[in-house]
Amino acid sequence: MKVVIVESPAKIKKISSYLGKDFEVLASFGHVRDLPAKDGSVRPEEDFAMSWEVGAKANKHIADIARAVKNADELILATDPDREGEAISWHVLDVLRKKKAIKKDLPVRRVVFNSITKDAILEAMAKSRQIDEPLVDAYLARRALDYLVGFTLSPILWRKLPGSRSAGRVQSVTLRLVCDREAEIEKFRADEYWSVEAKLAQKGKSFLARLYSVDGKKTDKLDIKTGENAAELKKIIEAGNFNVSSVEKKPTKRNPYAPFTTSSLQQDASSRLGFSPSRTMQIAQRLYEDGVITYMRTDAVQMSPEGIANARSAIGKIYGDAYLPEKARIYQSKAKNAQEAHEAIRPTDMFKKPEDLHIDADQQKLYGLIWRRTLASQMRSAEIDRTTVDILVNVPGRAVELRAVGSVVTFPGFLTLYGIEAKSDEDEDDEDSRELPALAVGDKPDLQSVDIEQHFTQPPARYTEASLIKKMEELGIGRPSTYATTVTTLVERDYVRLEGKALHPEDRGRIVTAFLESFFTRYVEYGFTAGLEEQLDEISAGVLDYKQVLRDFWKDFTGATEEIKDLRVSEVLDALNDLLASHIFPPKEDGSDPRKCPTCGTGQLSLKLGKFGAFIGCSNYPECKHTMQLSDAATGQSSEAAAGDGVLGTDPETGEEVHLKSGRFGPYVQLGEGKEPKRSSLPKGWEAASLTLEAALKLLSLPREVGLHPETGLPISAGIGRYGPFVLHDGKYANLPDVEEVWQVGLNRAVDLIAQKAAGGFKRGGGATVAAIQTFEHDNGPITVRAGRYGPYVNQGKVNATIPKDIKPEDVTLEQAVEWIAARAEATGTKVKKSPAKKAAAKKPAAKTAAKKPAAKKAAPKRTVKAEDVPF
Structure with a gap:
């Protein structure tokens, strides 16, 4: 038996069906170990030795893998085809070796596939290799750098800036981008300008022409500063005659976009579908696991020869040969050393249209976007005739010229499938989108009207999640696999907030950024962070030694932190007051x-x-x-x-x-x-x-005493705390469902809530307790309905299952709860254990049967009831 290790359990069934009965496919469920969140996990004094810890949830998965490998003929590591996937394979192998679960002569090989299709899986199995050590070194360097920066800067922030949450190598630089943009907006001063546009007609067909030059000088967008100036120009045009002085027709081409990378997919899904980057990646993950698209974490734009051939074949069949260029289009990655996967995001089968797949609506939308972008990337360019017409305004003593620009699409090419992104409000009247009537030199169009309009320059737009990711990619900050999580972290730490799609920096975020800019300038510079990314790429290419990169970084970084440790708070405040003056003390x-x-x-x-x-x-x-x-x-x-x-x-x-x-x-x-x-x-x-x-006096009257507990004789009080209304007895809290109940709850109700808490509550990792809303008796142990931090759920033993949003927790039935728990247990691989009562009951019939049999015969062997035999 050959054991294959993948990351996600969602891949197991499909891959197993491709490989056959001689292979056992198991999942690591992502990373199996990580650096513990405590001092000493990375030790520079020991040449950057790192201590790894297997997660509590990962212990079970590692144990299952170890049992399978014990009698295996071969171990095949088939985690994702990127830097993180390589690291997971390395971690799994290292843990198994330390557990001595691998025989010395057991063959171990690494395979990678960019899509979960039969051909891709079988081809990967035939092209195995060893673990890519330079790629693992780059991962180790990245984790060490992130740990050292975070665990060194964050405590300094906590001491010097109370209320701050954390700092990070990529996180802090990304936060600076948002804060710098906000500072630009605050400093922006709008300038007034006016536009002058004439509506003309030639043989009954109207068209627009803008003011192009006055007295031989070209008029730029901001040249007309006042309404008086605009009105004067309007009068001149209205008094003149019009004569076409030149007509220039120029054929142009618009080339298609490259296939999607992680970043461009997140940007287009945001603008065209309204998906957040994190939502986009969740949907793309499911599409990849279903085998309909290639791997979705990549900074490569090129497609494999097979992908290109499949795309060109689909274009020819669906749209005709007229839409196929003579040669295949080849795109090149801008990244110097793309490591996140070596192919763009594309459908695994270009002939599968979105409507052909039985997937949910959001998956269909995203797949459709990927399908159209991929096919469009191999189509012919759009052919456009662009016409520029100059028109003289004949006015005695003045030389005024108008210009009309228009275009006609003569061959749509890729635009048939993937249109140009919608223009912003400022570019709503894009001249290139206008169509002009037939005009020739010497024509004398008629004037219909002259319009003047006041405008004001606009400040730069705030970043959206998508545009911030685009900027991060342009600057070389972070990696495709970290873009969305970095932005999400900033929101969760209350450093930035989302209003609509726009990212606004919170004051906490601006203060942290100002502090780091003042005292750790180098480490929030865009160029420095991008330079580190380049070094990590060179490590993955085997050019640089990762330990030397860490030594060089740590030497300078510790010097900077030593200087700041003795900094007085007054010095910090002086620097922040100066840097944030325009924000917190705007001019009156x-x-x-x-x-x-x-x-x-x-x-x-x-x-x-x-x-x-x-x-x-x-x-x-x-x-x-x-x-x-x-x-x-x-x-x-x-x-x-x-x-x-x-x-x-x-x-x-x-x-x-x-x-x-x-x-x-x-x-x-x-x-x-x-x-x-x-x-x-x-x-x-x-x-x-x-x-x-x-109302204020009611609040100030809290906490109020409800009465004495009938069993303990201790007081029960009601109040409002950080997590909402509660009743308190003997140091233990039980939540109240409504604020108004704080002043209404009686002794019986309070005692009942406390009893429910004691019977059905459980401790979370953070120490908070969740009370049971209702309890069902069941053969495999009680089932409770609970209101958790992330919404209502049902619990049985170690299995928790979320209650659908359209069902109220108090309306849940036993049948529904059993169904949800069974589905969750199957999805997570958790075994449903029998309750002690049922185990005891199961033993009694067997004992009676044995007693009735002749003494000479042996009692029948006891049957072990397995989880899969349990009917629920």
């Missing part, structure tokens, strides 16, 4: 000092660092307690409101004022101004603008 319209404290009138506002992050404070503290959020300062909102002067009223019991304030975690209410005043955050869904004194 009246010309007054934007940093003058509005409360005391004498202090200077400046950036301050608190336990939960940065804020704006007065230099006269503690005499002046004026504070405000960075976002309030940047948007010019009232500092008085941010300072906490919003008084809702007076508490009738204490006589103290009730304030509405804005804090690091949003709005909150506060009673009085004492040393440790009572405070309460506004629950989710409560709006500060509509908050009343009565």
